[in-house]
Amino acid sequence: MNKITLYILLTSLIFASLFSTRLLALEPDELLDVDIAFVAEIVEVNTEDIKLRFKVADEYYLYKHAFSFANKDNVVKFGTAQIPDGEKKVDEFFGEVETYRHQVDIVIPYENIAGVASTKFEFTYQGCADAGICYPPQTKILTLNLPVPQDSVLHAANPLVGNTAIKGGLGLTNSDEWSGQLDTVLPEDKAFLFETIAMDANTLSARFSISDNVYLYKDQVKLTSLTKGIDIGALHFPASVIKDDPHFGEVEVFFGVIEVGVDISREAGSTNTLILQAEFLGCIDEGICYPPSIRTISVDLPAITTAISANKQTDKTKIDKTMQLSEQDQIQVDLEVNAWWKTILKFFGFGLLLALTPCVFPMIPILSGLIMGQGNISRRRAFTLSLIYVLAMAMAYTIAGVIAGLLGANIQAALQKPWIIITFSMVFVALAMSMFGYYELQLPSSWQNKLSKLSNKQKSGSYIGVGIMGFVSAIIVGPCVAPPLAGAVLYISNTGDPIVGGFALFAMSMGMGVPLLLIGASAGKWMPSSGGWMNVVKAFFGIALLAMAIWFLARIIPGPVSLAMYGILALLSSIFWYRYALKNGVKGKMTILFLVFKIILISIGTVQIIGAIKGNSDPLNPLTVRQKMQFQMVKSYAEVQQVIQQSDKLVLLDFYADWCIECTRMEESTYAQASVQKELENFLVLKADVTAQDAVDKELMRKFKIIGPPATLFFGTDNQLIKHSSFFGFKGPDEFIEHLRQIK
Known part of the structure; x- marks a missing residue:
């Protein structure tokens, strides 16, 4: 015992x-993500220097020799970077090196040889963890907004291209008139001031300060997170003004100062620093449009709160939420x-x-x-x-x-x-x-x-x-x-x-x-008490434990093979258990009962082996041939996004794994039903098989906040996630069909 x-x-x-x-x-894959371990941000730009700051997580460090800086557009010429002295150490990979912890500021002199307002700033760095694991060299590209001479700021945006178009837009014909008018035009970085602060752990307030006689297009405002683990959600704009624009017709625009509410979602363990990129477009009332503007700023976020404040727990909040x-x-x-x-x-x-x-x-x-x-x-x-x-x-x-x-x-x-x-x-x-x-x-x-x-x-x-x-x-x-x-x-x-x-x-x-x-x-x-009957009952549970072993193995072997194993177990058990019962004192009418058990097990085993030969896999319905749902397989987050963006249908994304019990149940009892398949005819049906749990699978699940399979996500014809319709777990055929009809 x-x-x-x-x-x-x-x-x-x-x-x-x-x-x-x-x-x-x-x-x-248990280390901090590289974008959390090392956070880079541009903290200051003047007419001569760029100040780049790296924030380094505890127990991580950066190498001095790995820094490099470039401008692929060849419109800005960089000088020798001013990098402070680092902590010297003998590194197991590179020998004697200088390293930086916590924070390092680097000043890069530059010359704006083309007089541009913005360009792409490319830099490379490399760091390691104290645990002895190094990241590969990282190359990042940030948009660099530069203060430029006033006479080189304006290049007309669509549909006004070049100086001739600008002159026409202003109604000017000679160069003197043009030069005089240009003197009154503000540079882009003065016409639009952009700043952002965090209101709470999941909300930002983005402020656009727009100069007099200048307006901003509502539909041209786009905010993007450049920080892994933090995503931008809905933008909440104030009331706009309808303007009969000479370029785009009737459009919504903003004047003066506006505050835009920004929802953000944050993954567990993500950094408290957000690198936010803003893209927008605006024009002057006289008809001149600025080039598309791109600003990149750093926003400090509060830690994710652990409770909801009492003043938010009103009945209205409960109803709204x-x-x-x-x-x-x-x-x-x-x-x-x-x-x-x-x-x-x-x-x-x-x-x-x-x-x-x-x-x-x-x-x-x-x-x-x-x-x-x-x-x-x-x-x-x-x-x-x-x-x-x-x-x-x-x-x-x-x-x-x-x-x-x-x-x-x-x-x-x-x-x-x-x-x-x-x-x-x-x-x-x-x-x-x-x-x-x-x-x-x-x-x-x-x-x-x-x-x-x-x-x-x-x-x-x-x-x-x-x-x-x-x-x-x-x-x-x-x-x-x-x-x-x-x-x-x-x-x-x-x-x-x-x-x-x-x-x-x-x-x-x-x-x-x-x-x-x-x-x-x-x-x-x-x-039963100890003795022959106890041995017979123990043998029954021994057979059950063997069935459990097959049930475990079914997660990693082909379905027909596991079904054949169940069948063989049933056949062998029919002979063994019957003889074992007789050996342990089963007599009289009880012998007939065990003979019936023997016949039942032989029948079950035979049917299961026949089903396995036919290629089936369900041990409870071995002879049933189901029409499997035809999924389009996807693997990575990028692939999922691409497929969804290209679709003009509603999209279903199913997260599946071989080791997931409810996934298999959903496959065999819900998706296999003809009525369910008919209901899904107007959907693009995708499947992400996350059985392997490799880095790509984990990234995909992390992006969509999937705790584990089964999970079913739905996307609308606008390519956006229908969050309230997406669900975890199993739904039977009838419940699932009703759910699909509500989405339509």
Whole structure:
């Protein structure tokens, strides 16, 4: 009894050790993003010098010798950069070098040989982390706005091109009149002043100060983030003026000083410094248009707040925030505005609903096998083991969710590696063989004696083993993402508050564990006493554990192969279990019952093998041939953006992974339905397979704030994300069709 549990304990400890090593090892993709480790910004430009500032994160440094500066347009000539002395060190890569930490300001002398108002400033740098990993050299291009001589500022924009066009626009014919008029025209950098401040962690205020007799086109204002991890959202303009423009007809324009509200979204762990690029176009009332303007500025952002201030928690705020929200966003809002006890109860209810999904089903044979491995135990002890298993499972889900929210790292997805899945499958095979009585799993006697002293005759050792198994199996078995889980993780990510989100996740996990607790509470009734019947029941759970091993392997092997393995297991089990029952004293009418079981297993196994030969993969419907949904596969964020921009249809983007239980369920029971496929005829249907979890997959998921698959995003004909219609988790055919019709 205890020997099996000790084996579980040893195996789980070894696995947990590997798991911890994986988390603690510093991998390249666990470093700060290069644009967060090193932030470059132009802080000052005068007629002679450019001042470039690098902000360097703690435990990172820049090399002096790696700096270089260039102007590819060849309109600006750079002098020798004035770089301060750095900290000298003997570097393992470059020998004796000078380095910079925290901040370094570099002054670059220049000559504006072409008299331009702006140009592209290209510079290169390289840095490393103290941990010993270096980034490759980085080359950045920023727009450089230069103070220029007044007589070289104006070059007419479309449709006025060149001096002749400008003269015509002013109604001037001779050079004297032209020169006199030009003297009264302000340079572009004086005609439009642009500045931006942060109002809060997710909102900016962009101010345009427009000179007299000058106006700004509303539809020509564009703001772009040059900082990775920070995206520009909606722009909120003040009231505009309708102007009959000589170039564009009736257009919306602004005069004087305007304030534009700017929504921004920030990824977890992103920098608090935003490099913002503004593009805009304006004209003078007399008919002259300035060239398109590009300004680049640095904006300091406050840290993401951990709570909503009391004055914002009004009823109106609650109503406004719940309009047009997706299910997971609605849950996130509830976390922000509801009392903590309501949140706990609601998430416990979510957990009860999730307990009826395939995310929890695999836990049942695992826990049952662990209880059976203890032999003839009391109902109280069985319930205690179940409670420990569920508590460990809840802790695993909570820790994984909090880490995903704070760091943007999905631990469950990271552990879906082939070698991890194979290892865990082999653990179940070993446990199954011990259930069949082929051997007893035990530690060396010296280890047993020591553990016995520490664990009060191994009773607490059993609890520890079951607890570790609950923790590890929760992480490996069920990487399911449902709206409640996504909502809690998004709340943690956006607020930086792991307390409320963590308790919500824990309550949800305990709700998911209710069926497992019921198994423990009733174990005393259905578990036979020791002897022949106990061996027969243990053999049944041994077969179930072998099926679990195949279920794990199905994530990394072709579907028909896994179906064939299920079929072979059923055929072998039909013979083995029948003979095993007879060998252990099954007699009389009970023999007929086991003969019926044998026939059923032979039938199931035969049908599954036939289905595998036909190329099918569903063990529950092995002969059913489904018409698979035809997806257009996409990989990178850039590819997704390109495809969406080129489409004039509504777009569906499905995030899928082989190891995702609910993804497979969505594929086989929803997308495979003819009615669903007909409803999607007017959609461009894309699929991102993130099984590999490589750098490209992680970048794609990070851009769209995907906690983990399954996730379904929708984009409108304007190519914009329809956030309130996008969702995490599974939807059945009827529910999904209704959802699609609401989008249309």
